[in-house]
Amino acid sequence: MPFSDDALDRLRADAAEIIARYPRARSALLPLLHLVQSEEGYVSADGIRFCAQLLGCTETEVTGVASFYTMYKRSPAAQYQVGVCTNTLCAIMGGDQIYAELAQHLAPGDGGHGHGHGDIVSADGKVGLERVECNAACDYAPVVMVNWEFFDNMTPESARQLVDDLRAGNKVTPTRGPGRLCTWKEASKILAGFGDGQAADGPSAGPASLTGLKIARENGWSAPPSGGAPGGRPPGAGTVPAPQAPAGGQGGSEK
Numbered sequence: 109m110p111f112s113d114d115a116l117d118r119l120r121a122d123a124a125e126i127i128a129r130y131p132r133a134r135s136a137l138l139p140l141l142h143l144v145q146s147e148e149g150y151v152s153a154d155g156i157r158f159c160a161q162l163l164g165c166t167e168t169e170v171t172g173v174a175s176f177y178t179m180y181k182r183s184p185a186a187q188y189q190v191g192v193c194t195n196t197l198c199a200i201m202g203g204d205q206i207y208a209e210l211a212q213h214l215a216p217g218d219g220g221h222g223h224g225h226g227d228i229v230s231a232d233g234k235v236g237l238e239r240v241e242c243n244a245a246c247d248y249a250p251v252v253m254v255n256w257e258f259f260d261n262m263t264p265e266s267a268r269q270l271v272d273d274l275r276a277g278n279k280v281t282p283t284r285g286p287g288r289l290c291t292w293k294e295a296s297k298i299l300a301g302f303g304d305g306q307a308a309d310g311p312s313a314g315p316a317s318l319t320g321l322k323i324a325r326e327n328g329w330s331a332p333p334s335g336g337a338p339g340g341r342p343p344g345a346g347t348v349p350a351p352q353a354p355a356g357g358q359g360g361s362e363k
């Protein structure tokens with residue numbers, strides 16, 4: 109759908125700010141794609157054309173980038189994109205089962221089989237379900253993402269409750285990071301480089317992520333010096349920074 113005049117004014121102003129951050133305009137393509145996605149919820153043909161004209165690229169070049177990365181949607185995304193990690197560790201910890209049960213829950217009759225990436229949307233259009241790859245949160249597997257915020261240590265039951273709450277409009281709080289969950293369009297605007305002031309909010313590193321550091325400290329282990337021989341320094345020769353307590357709630361790895 110063509111952008112309205114108001115939308116175009118808004119997009120052009122934001123795009124100018126993004127492009128000014130780079131020495132070459134075409135380097136701004138990735139955040140620009142997030143920007144147009146924040147307007148329509150996906151990267152439309154008009155969004156492709158907008159980026160190409162501003163950056164002096166062909167529409168084919170822009171399409172090649174937009175179709176390569178799964179974070180860019182080529183059809184309207186749901187208000188809440190639920191990504192179940194089905195990469196190796198999460199899969200064996202229950203991710204495959206969570207995906208299958210959510211698929212059945214959101215699209216009864218399909219059985220949760222045969223679905224690829226992002227091809228299940230709830231009847232009300234509020235929740236989209238897709239498989240995602242490792243989000244570097246394996247210490248809290250199985251992990252579910254909603255608009256790229258973490259929901260850790262999930263079960264089929266807690267995942268069903270999560271999507272039911274999203275559909276009902278109930279408040280949902282990510283396990284880590286900010287307390288307020290953004291919509292898909294809001295998250296896309298943040299990824300375009302326009303923060304919402306929540307980047308430093310909420311718990312970050314938690315006990316599971318800091319276990320290796322705790323063991324190292326207990327044993328006096330430290331990292332080898334830069335450029336030094338393999339095997340590391342003798343015990344006590346280096347320092348290991350103290351683990352930081354999570355700001356609250358259940359913590360995890362840095363985002």
Ligand code: FES
Binds near residue numbers: 194195198241244
């Ligand atoms: S395998 Fe799921 S977060 Fe790493």
